[in-house]
Amino acid sequence: MADPGVGTGASRSSVRRWRRMLADERAESALYRDLARRRTGEDREILLGLARAEERHAAHWESKLGPRAGRLPRPALRSRLLALLARRFGSVFVLALAQRAESRSPYATDPEATATMAADERIHEEVLRGLAARGRARVSGSFRAAVFGANDGLVSNLALVLGIAGAGESARTVLLTGIAGLLAGALSMGAGEYVSVRSQRELLEVSAPVLTDAPQVLPALDVDENELALVMRARGLSAEEAQERSQEMLRTHDPAVGLRGGAGDDAHETVGTALAAAASSFAFFASGAAIPILPFMFGAAGLSAYLVSAVLVGLALLTTGAVVGLLSGGPPLRRGLRQLLIGAAAAGVTYGLGLLFGSVLG
Template sequence: MSGSEEITRRRRKRLADECAEARVYRDLAARRSSADEREILLGLAEAEERHAAHWQALLGDEAGPAPRGDVRLRLLALLARNFGSVFVLALAQRAERRASRDAADDVDTTPAMVADERVHEEVVRGLAARGREQTSGTFRAAVFGANDGLVSNLALVIGVSGGGVAASTVLLTGLAGLLAGALSMGAGEYISVRSQRELLEASAPDPASRRIVPDLDIEANELALVYRARGMSTEDAQRQAEAVLRGAEARPDPTPDPRHEVVGTGVGAALSSFAFFASGAAVPVLPFLVGLEGLPALVTAMVLVGLGLLLTGATVGILSGGPPLRRGLRQLGIGAGAAALTYLLGLLVGGTIG
């Protein structure tokens, strides 16, 4: 391939990628319920279309028919059309990071376009952060539930097997571990989230106290002490108190504490934790349910749980903006270590009892 053909090929790829990114943002915008988020996403789409026009102008008559973008961007566009969730925004954030690097390395990209791509990554990061905050409580419970179910029940099944018991006993133990663990996880998550929300409510300012502000003595009052108690310096607390007194009549009621959205609800976290723990804990029991015994059953259980841990870790990686493979391997390593240790303990205990 000649140098000019390579330049044309590269420019066509860049044109295709910009068009694909614009489609992703327009499809995401069509599925957002917030007018503010729709406006932001449409603004990103228009920016990507400006970039596409730059490559179209460079190619001129060599642009040819509308090219297809990178396969990852086409998949992202498909997800955006059908889901439009925080999961898609997290993937879009990774795509913008790649686009930012590619733009910086391309000699035909203008400095303004490079700067645009950096800004786009931050915009998508902000939108994804909104979604992460809204789902973080339930998502945390789901991930912990699935991971705990996979690891703890595999460790339980392997540990009991290491003790040399019959396959029927292993199956009964695994099912009991599934039910007991799911109930325990659900109850624990409910209590944990409810307690956290109650602590936040106890620490939040009482909205009713704002109604007495207009009646305070402007020259002598303790309002500044309130702000000092919240950690402000003496000077800052005094300025804040004076500002509140000056605008007491016009100040709106306080908005709900956003930390409650991050924590989630007790019922949602409990149901999520119960369901995902049960799903994860069922995996190591499946080989025994279908009639496998001994080493074949254990190997099958370990392979299935390993795949589950990889999937769980990769999902966390995608939603957190990290590398999915590295997160998946980390989950797999931790789970394998716990299972191996439990199996060794089972061998030790079984040998001692025997």
């Protein structure tokens, strides 16, 4: 039976959409191959497996287009951005973004995508979640200390500077107070991070799968390709054990068989070393805390100095929030704005209290 999409009855809008789908699938396949070239061992094999799956999806749209494929449009901006990041960095940030992209696949509601393709995309999200979890585990300790150390330095020292300014103190007093806050905060953060990491290493939770719609996904998967095995290999099982468990899951449609556990889940490094976390926390708190006092260090004073300080801190808060969003696979702009609003609220409250205490004590 001929594919109904290949006949003459296909509308121009359908052909345009199929071309766009084909371009995106090819771009995603190229993305996974680019990432695979930067990896070795299991990670490389898993990424190549994802690339082959996207090529099967591309073949579906090729068959619908037939000779009308013609010149394909450029892939979506998201796909082009991911490809650029993969070529430049090939890091956990790209995997986190790719995981988010897979979660927004339109195939579940696309009448011309097969049920197998929709199930594949849902499984790909879980595969990428497992790969990204490995990368997050390798950097989570030092990264957490770095990002939140910088954020604490930015917010606390800006609040301190504005609080002193609200009390009516001179620019020299503001600068000295800011330097004291930088040193005291950096030392406190470094010591606190060391103690925290040492005492909480074994209490951190590992990433857990969230394939809550497994009963609907499992029956539609391609038994011959069996991409469930990729999920389990991403979580640390050997190829043979992953194949065995995935076949049992397909037979029983029971997600409890293999979506949890695996030798790699407990073996991953989750927080880094205490010394590395403490050093990162100290250095990044000091870096963040230096930004609010930069105008005063260069001799600025008055309202202009406070405005420049607030703008610099705002830009830095947007950056740290966006970085956290990238690592977690969340929306970078939304995370950046959240960081900015929290910092602005803390600084505003402190400035108001400085005005109050300055008038009372003055």
